[in-house]
Amino acid sequence: MVYRLPEERRMVMGLFGGGESLSEDFRMALVDDAAHHRRLVAKGEQDIRSYLKDHETVRLIAVEDFTATRTLVVTDRRLLVTRKGGRLLDRSVAPEEIRGVEVRPTGTGSYLLVVAGPGTTVKFQRPGVAYSVGEAVENLARRRPPAASTGSDVAGERAVPVLYPGFYLDLLTETGVPATPENVVNLIERVFVMVMSKADEYFGQLGDHAAARRFHERFDGGGPEDRVLNSVDDMVDWLWAWNPRCHKPLTHLFPQIQELLLAPNSLLRTGNGRISTWAEYQAGS
Template sequence: MQTLQRQHESRIDPGGQQMGLFGPSNPLDEDLRRALIGDSGSDRKVVAKAQAAIRSSLRSGEPVRAIAVDQFMGWPMLVVTDRRLMVMDRGGKSLQKSLDPEQIDQAAPAASGLVRVLTDDGDLAVRLRDYACARMFVRAVNDSLLSRRPRTIPTLYPKFFLELLAAADTPATPTNVSRFVERVFVMIKGQANVFFQQLDEPAAQAEFNNHFDGGGPEDRVLNCVDDMIDWLWKWNPACHRPLERTVRSIHDGLLMPHSFLHTNGGDITPWSEWASKA
């Protein structure tokens, strides 16, 4: 018993700090511990060793919102601030990469606890303890960074519609413009339903469909496509890049000779009439 006590006392340094089995343990600052997703003992040790490098990499007044450490390797370590995503190198000794919100496509959790962050520089992957932890980290990326990213899709009405009508040499009559808006409305709404299904958000889907049933508020019918994009943009940052690609695809597709802008002798067929024949 006395031998065990002497061994225990030998693990306390002269200043009274508890020593680890392989040397003194580094205390983890409380703000970084609160930001740590999962907060396991092994993760705390990894972050404690890296906290000096994290501090030195922060800009003036830049708070840390979340930290994720790979559960198997202890690397990569991803640090979310209110301005960017920081990637620490192996061992957390220095900043490997810094990504601004504009460089991040989206962050997505998996049931296994894997988080994938899609960026302009390539994908990042970090394996967390479980799905709940993965969702917490993705929420931090969305809330701290991506949700504040301004809409990058230009307002569509009226320029988008008038320019495509002119390119197709189709008259920009009130009827044609109205039917054109309706067609694009149906396309964007279909893509929105894909988002809701992929993200498993039936409540959001019900709210969206209720608001935009029949084209949305009567006084916003011609602006309904822009209103849907605004709604989706604010709802979930995972929609940002897909929405950009969807609008670009719609634009390019409508320039093709087989699009509905070119195939009815200058008149756009009503959606209901086209759908009944499809």
């Protein structure tokens, strides 16, 4: 299994050449009015407008700092997660899908916005921007319709907290392992292998070989490359939606994994500050 961190996206030279202008309503919604953010969103404005439904209003637009990989568009109805300044729509998130919003200092001078539910994480350089975006998403989440009382937890909102990045960063902090990109990815890979093994147990116990095949078609090799960091969360979502009989085991699984990884002889305690890849472990390195 090969994992790669998403590479930094460099904005093309044409981005700095002018030619596009941002409409006034979009400029007012842009939380960080930096010139390069205006130019980037101007290129995606028509695409963003094409995503909007009748009478839907854009409340806030935020471009991810450092890489400009993601652009978040908060409307009065949804959160749109886009790339390339809005030219590519990755996900439309309804208010009821948002389970929580948190802003976390990274310790390196930046701030990570974590939107639980869709598993969206965006990094900002200035705390004011990060908290403004977080507040807008929280206000959107409050618009969720009241939950219908069904008397059953069969559909069940996922009770397992979103793992990336907090679950992994907390483990690294607790054990004194540096939170380098390599260590974070390799830790995710190790947890991925553990959850994959448990998933196979569930499929075997419930005798659902067709589900096992679909699961492995999606997640073998680490799943979609652009979801590497969220791969374990994606597996949990898949299993939770697949069969309610997984709900209770899944809620117990991650405290067990945490206990295992905090043990004195765990890979986090014995690696001298480095987490080896799964391939290295298998090879006996």
